[in-house]
Amino acid sequence: xxxxxxxxxxxxxxxxxxxxxxxxxxxxxxxxxxxxxxxxxxxxxxxxxxxxxxxxxxxxxxxxxxxxxxxxxxxxxxxxxxxxxxxxxxxxxxxxxxxxxxxxxxxxxxxxxxxxxxxxxxxxxxxxxxxxxxxxxxxxxxxx
Numbered sequence: 001x002x003x004x005x006x007x008x009x010x011x012x013x014x015x016x017x018x019x020x021x022x023x024x025x026x027x028x029x030x031x032x033x034x035x036x037x038x039x040x041x042x043x044x045x046x047x048x049x050x051x052x053x054x055x056x057x058x059x060x061x062x063x064x065x066x067x068x069x070x071x072x073x074x075x076x077x078x079x080x081x082x083x084x085x086x087x088x089x090x091x092x093x094x095x096x097x098x099x100x101x102x103x104x105x106x107x108x109x110x111x112x113x114x115x116x117x118x119x120x121x122x123x124x125x126x127x128x129x130x131x132x133x134x135x136x137x138x139x140x141x142x143x144x
Contacts, residue, residue: 007131008131011075014104014105015127020125021125021127022126022127022129023040023129024129025128025129026050026130027049027050027052027130027131028049028052028053028054029051029052031052031057031130032057035067036066038128040070040127041111041115041125041127042070042073042108042111042115042128043128043129044072044073044075044108044129044130044131045073045091046130047076047078047086048076049130049131054074054076054086054130054131055082055086055089056089057130058072058074058091062089062090070115071093071114071115072092073092073093073094073095073111074086074093074094075094075095075099075104075131076097095107112125
């Protein structure tokens with residue numbers, strides 16, 4: 001768990017330094033609740049999570065007409081089988097842990113720009129980071 005907290009903090013800090021608003025959810029089940037309240041531009045998912053893993057979360061996001069086009073980045077250390085499963089479930093990109101912070105920022109920026117070009121809200125730059133325990137309540141973070 002400590003490693004997950006460090007990675008989550010690394011993701012959050014690097015994206016916030018680049019001007020993104022970052023909202024977190026503890027797992028896939030919470031993600032499915034929060035995504036409709038926050039309406040993020042990108043979702044980052046870990047594969048291994050309690051209650052609902054990243055692969056099943058991606059599949060559910062793709063099955064919902066409201067989130068079907070939402071860009072999904074899987075950021076995880078997993079097997080080639082899990083990478084394939086994530087893409088089969090609808091993930092747009094995969095970033096393997098460990099990663100360079102600049103890689104993450106570039107990947108998220110690319111997904112946000114692609115969403116803006118496809119009719120999404122280009123001025124909004126919100127990322128929903130999902131995985132492990134969230135540092136604080138997603139609802140409290142989205143209120144600001």
